[in-house]
Amino acid sequence: MAANIVGAFKPSMQNVVKTSKILLVGAGGIGCEVLKNLVLMGFGELEVIDLDTIEISNLNRQFLFSKDSVGKPKSHTAKESVLRFNPNVNINSHYGDIMDTKYGSAFFNKFKLVINALDNKRARSHVNRMCLSCDIPLIESGTMGYSGQVEFIKKDFSLCYECSPKPVPKDYPMCTIRNTPKEPIHCIIWAKFLFSQLFGENTEELVSMEETEDETEEKLSARDWAKANNYDGQKLFKKIFYDDIDYLLNMRDLYKSKSIKPRKLDYVYLNGVKSEYAHEEESKILTLPQYISMFIDSITSIKEKLDQSKKGYLNWDKDDDDFMNFVVASTNIRSVIFGIEIKSHFNIKSMAGNIIPAIPTANAIIGGQIVIHGLRVLEGKYPRCQTVYLRGMPNHKGEIIVKDKIVQKPSPTCTTCSTEGHIVLAVNTFTFTIRQFEDLVLRQRLNIVAPDVLIDGRMIISSDEDDELDLYSKTFSEANILHGSKISVDDFLQNYRVQMLVHHKMKVSDEQPEFELFNNSDDVDKEDDFEQEEYDDECHIDGEDHKFIYVKQEESSNEEMANESDEDNFSSVEEELEETELFVDAGAVNDASETCIKITNVCSITEDNTLSIIEEQSAEVPADSQDENNEDDAKDNFEIEDDAKDNFEIEDGAKDNFEIEDDAKGDFEIEDDAKGDFEIEDDGNETNLELKRKAEDNVDTTETKKSRSSTDE
Numbered sequence: 149m150a151a152n153i154v155g156a157f158k159p160s161m162q163n164v165v166k167t168s169k170i171l172l173v174g175a176g177g178i179g180c181e182v183l184k185n186l187v188l189m190g191f192g193e194l195e196v197i198d199l200d201t202i203e204i205s206n207l208n209r210q211f212l213f214s215k216d217s218v219g220k221p222k223s224h225t226a227k228e229s230v231l232r233f234n235p236n237v238n239i240n241s242h243y244g245d246i247m248d249t250k251y252g253s254a255f256f257n258k259f260k261l262v263i264n265a266l267d268n269k270r271a272r273s274h275v276n277r278m279c280l281s282c283d284i285p286l287i288e289s290g291t292m293g294y295s296g297q298v299e300f301i302k303k304d305f306s307l308c309y310e311c312s313p314k315p316v317p318k319d320y321p322m323c324t325i326r327n328t329p330k331e332p333i334h335c336i337i338w339a340k341f342l343f344s345q346l347f348g349e350n351t352e353e354l355v356s357m358e359e360t361e362d363e364t365e366e367k368l369s370a371r372d373w374a375k376a377n378n379y380d381g382q383k384l385f386k387k388i389f390y391d392d393i394d395y396l397l398n399m400r401d402l403y404k405s406k407s408i409k410p411r412k413l414d415y416v417y418l419n420g421v422k423s424e425y426a427h428e429e430e431s432k433i434l435t436l437p438q439y440i441s442m443f444i445d446s447i448t449s450i451k452e453k454l455d456q457s458k459k460g461y462l463n464w465d466k467d468d469d470d471f472m473n474f475v476v477a478s479t480n481i482r483s484v485i486f487g488i489e490i491k492s493h494f495n496i497k498s499m500a501g502n503i504i505p506a507i508p509t510a511n512a513i514i515g516g517q518i519v520i521h522g523l524r525v526l527e528g529k530y531p532r533c534q535t536v537y538l539r540g541m542p543n544h545k546g547e548i549i550v551k552d553k554i555v556q557k558p559s560p561t562c563t564t565c566s567t568e569g570h571i572v573l574a575v576n577t578f579t580f581t582i583r584q585f586e587d588l589v590l591r592q593r594l595n596i597v598a599p600d601v602l603i604d605g606r607m608i609i610s611s612d613e614d615d616e617l618d619l620y621s622k623t624f625s626e627a628n629i630l631h632g633s634k635i636s637v638d639d640f641l642q643n644y645r646v647q648m649l650v651h652h653k654m655k656v657s658d659e660q661p662e663f664e665l666f667n668n669s670d671d672v673d674k675e676d677d678f679e680q681e682e683y684d685d686e687c688h689i690d691g692e693d694h695k696f697i698y699v700k701q702e703e704s705s706n707e708e709m710a711n712e713s714d715e716d717n718f719s720s721v722e723e724e725l726e727e728t729e730l731f732v733d734a735g736a737v738n739d740a741s742e743t744c745i746k747i748t749n750v751c752s753i754t755e756d757n758t759l760s761i762i763e764e765q766s767a768e769v770p771a772d773s774q775d776e777n778n779e780d781d782a783k784d785n786f787e788i789e790d791d792a793k794d795n796f797e798i799e800d801g802a803k804d805n806f807e808i809e810d811d812a813k814g815d816f817e818i819e820d821d822a823k824g825d826f827e828i829e830d831d832g833n834e835t836n837l838e839l840k841r842k843a844e845d846n847v848d849t850t851e852t853k854k855s856r857s858s859t860d861e
Contacts, residue, residue, distance in 0.1 A: 164526050169193040169258055173246050173275055174265035175222040176200070177506050178289055180212045181515025182265055187230045187237050189519060195259075197242035197251070198223040204467050209508040247274045247597055252641055256282045261525055263518060264288045269314055273564075273595035274642060276301060276309035280565055281643035285525045289518050294507055294540035296514040298521055300533035300555065303565065311559040327396060332483060332491050336500050339478035340464060342388070343471065345370035346379075346447075347454050349461040379451040381444030389413050389481055410485045431494050436484055443477035446470050466501035475500055513538055513549070531555055561667050563646050570647040572666040577624035577631065577652045580662065582608060586620070589663060590637065596644065602636045603629060611640065624650065 157165060170191055172182055175198040186194055202210075202217045202225060212229040213222070221243035231239065244251070247270070256262070256278050264286060266272050272288065279286040279301065286301040288309055301308050324330070325338050377383045393412045413436075434442070449470040454462055464471050472493070479500075480490040491499075517536050524532050534552040542548050558565050573589065586609050590596040601609035608619050608627060619627055629635070631652035638645050653664070 161523070161527060165190055165523075166192040168260040168526055169195070170522070171256070171259040171262045172196045172265060173262065173271070174198055174267070175212075175226040176206070176265060176267060177209045177508070177511040178291060178515055178518070179222075179265035180210045180226060181511050182263055182518050183226055183230050184212070184233065185515055185519045186522075187234045187239075190234075191237065193238050195240045195242065196223050196226060197244060197246055198226075199243070199245045209506050209511060211508070246271055249598070249641055253278070253282055253643065256284060259284060261522055262286045263522065265518075270592075270595045272309055274597065277564060277639075277642040277644045279303075280308060285530075287518055287521050287525070289514050291506065291510045291514050291538070294510055294538070296510050296538040298514060298517045298536045300521055300525065300530070300535070302530060304558065305530055305555065306533075307556045307558055308562060308565040310564040311562040327399075329482065329486050329488060332479070332488055332496075333499055335479045335482045335486070335488060336475065336496055338482060339475045340500060342370070342478055343464050343474055346374050346384075347371075347450055347462045348464065349459075379447055381447040384447060385440065385443060388478075389485065393485060411487075413481070413485060431492050433490060433492055434480075436481070439477045439480045442473050443481060446474040446477060450474060466497055472497055472500075510538060517549075563667060564644065570649060570667075572649050572651050573635070574651040574653040574664040574666065575624065575662070576654055577629060577650065580624050581620065582622055582624070582627060583620040584662060585609075585624075589665070593665060594637075594646070596637065596639045596642070598639050598641045600638045600640065602638075603633055 156162075168191065170186060170193065172179060172186070172194065173196075175183065175196055179196070179198065183194070183196060198221070200222050202213045202220055202222055204215075204218055206222075207213055207215065207218075210222075212226045217225045221241075223241040223243050227239045227241040231237070242251075262275065262279050262284055264272060264275055266275070267290075276286065276288070278284075280303045283303050286309075288299040288301055290297060299309075300306055320334060320337060325334050325341070329335050329338065373387065374384060390412050393410050396410055397412070450462065453470070454460075462471075464475075466472060476493050476496045479496055482488075483490045517538075521533050521536075524530075531554070534555055536549060536551045539548050539550065543550065560566050563571050571594075575585075586599060586601075590599045590601075590609075598611035599609055600607065600611050608617065608629070610617060624630070624633075629650055631650060633650040635648040635650065636645070637648060
């Protein structure tokens with residue numbers, strides 16, 4: 149071994165190599181190369197952990213494994229293989245998940261260096277946070293095809309794994325998958341769902357869209373329908389690719405604006421179909437009859453495996469030829485129906501299995517660079533641990549391996565390694581639930597393992613299973629988490645803390661995500677701007693459409709609110725509604741600079757997320773009150789002043805029809821057809837208000853109409 153060769157290392161480094169404990173996370177393509185290199189270099193204290201077992205598809209690049217190893221844990225098998233190279237090394241192997249609570253700070257603190265050879269973002273983020281928490285150097289690595297990189301991560305010295313944003317896996321709307329596929333990946337996902345419905349454990353979400361005309365008739369699941377027809381391949385083909393497509397075509401509105409409609413495959417294709425695909429290469433595109441034959445034959449073979457299964461169901465495996473043939477055939481038949489480009493067996497397998505191409509030589513190069521970085525880290529030469537890149541093609545200098553000039557410093561806006569960073573969470577607070585927050589945001593997106601969540605000192609999510617908070621079904625608004633609320637998230641296992649600012653955002657369509665995350669450097673709407681934002685959501689109250697403005701009220705009297713800046717464009721309501729979040733029906737709004745908004749309805753959100761009127765007002769708010777006696781009646785009597793530059797008309801069809809005319813002298817005449825006629829006269833010098841109500845007699849409006857015509861002219 150290199151450590152035993154005189155002159156291979158400095159005397160001081162020889163002992164460091166032999167005694168330093170190294171943790172290798174991952175024993176796959178890169179992990180096998182790194183473990184082999186560490187053993188041959190003479191590192192004496194190693195531990196390796198991996199969650200996976202060996203599959204047939206691993207054997208072409210993970211050379212520590214053989215056919216006899218299939219089904220065995222990768223970590224244990226890799227250990228046994230490298231001990232044949234150097235039986236003197238002390239290796240502990242762990243078959244488990246690095247995110248398990250038993251691999252906490254006490255476990256990580258044993259090591260001088262941690263090496264990541266992982267293939268998923270969530271585990272990488274976890275190891276990154278654990279190393280930052282324990283202040284242990286981390287070497288991060290990865291390959292994709294002919295490209296790869298090696299990064300050095302050290303607390304307060306370099307960028308961490310989460311300093312730069314990572315691509316978010318794309319989610320596809322289920323309605324697109326089931327009804328209107330546009331890309332090959334849509335058909336692939338649909339085909340995997342279909343496999344699950346016919347042969348798998350999950351039978352809840354139906355791929356088939358056909359429904360019975362009689363709503364009282366119980367609808368059979370895809371599995372039950374297949375069983376009832378003894379998994380007859382021809383009947384399944386007719387049901388899935390003819391009857392169900394016919395049902396979709398009868399939904400006229402579904403394809404009304406679509407340029408491409410699905411076409412039914414006439415089941416005459418089934419006549420004379422032969423199995424001509426068996427010996428074709430996986431890279432070739434077959435004919436439609438060949439894919440139909442593949443579909444029928446695969447069902448027969450899978451049915452036999454289903455009958456032999458003790459569990460009563462099958463788990464889809466990309467390395468099972470029959471399973472893969474079913475998905476390939478189903479994908480391409482559906483692609484033909486919807487006019488989508490068909491793909492080869494090889495391409496579909498890559499997409500269906502989420503396979504990232506791996507090249508053994510790329511893994512070997514990156515594995516060597518990792519060990520070189522490791523030696524520099526143990527020697528304390530951190531500045532020499534610049535990020536190294538393996539290029540798929542030589543650059544203009546002819547270089548394939550390039551590196552950064554310096555080690556990049558930590559990002560000040562990083563929410564993981566910086567104390568200044570925070571996250572903005574944009575959600576619809578009236579529909580987004582606490583359970584969605586934990587599952588989708590904290591665990592899936594932020595990779596938090598054991599979250600404790602506080603808002604204003606109140607715990608809403610606990611990592612302790614004994615804490616029964618009973619808030620998971622509540623929406624943010626029901627849990628009093630509103631626009632501008634600050635949420636504190638703490639993961640005790642990762643020693644990770646993050647502050648989140650809630651930004652209410654209406655979800656416009658199903659195509660948009662349930663939530664969005666921004667760091668504090670992103671351009672998001674400010675809170676003050678948000679409170680004046682007007683939504684185009686239509687709500688029906690008393691059979692009429694209304695437009696609403698979100699209002700957050702503070703503790704203040706109506707008089708104080710009436711004197712606030714006109715730029716706010718919203719008004720206060722009764723004191724009993726203080727400290728509540730409301731949607732206010734804006735009613736009729738004019739553009740006069742000194743005119744307050746007229747509010748006709750104040751509405752609250754009920755438990756079923758509907759709006760109900762809690763107060764009605766049909767009054768006007770004066771910008772300036774010259775009559776001291778009007779101060780106490782400010783809630784009921786409002787005056788609209790106009791600077792006589794514009795004539796305007798305000799109509800409210802929901803409650804009252806108002807017409808306001810303004811001549812140059814300051815005389816106003818207002819008609820109220822619903823409650824009576826009011827006339828307000830102003831002599832131009834003093835504000836003399838005369839109120840005349842004619843409740844019993846018919847009012848002759850001839851003069852009024854003449855005046856109106858004269859003014860309009």
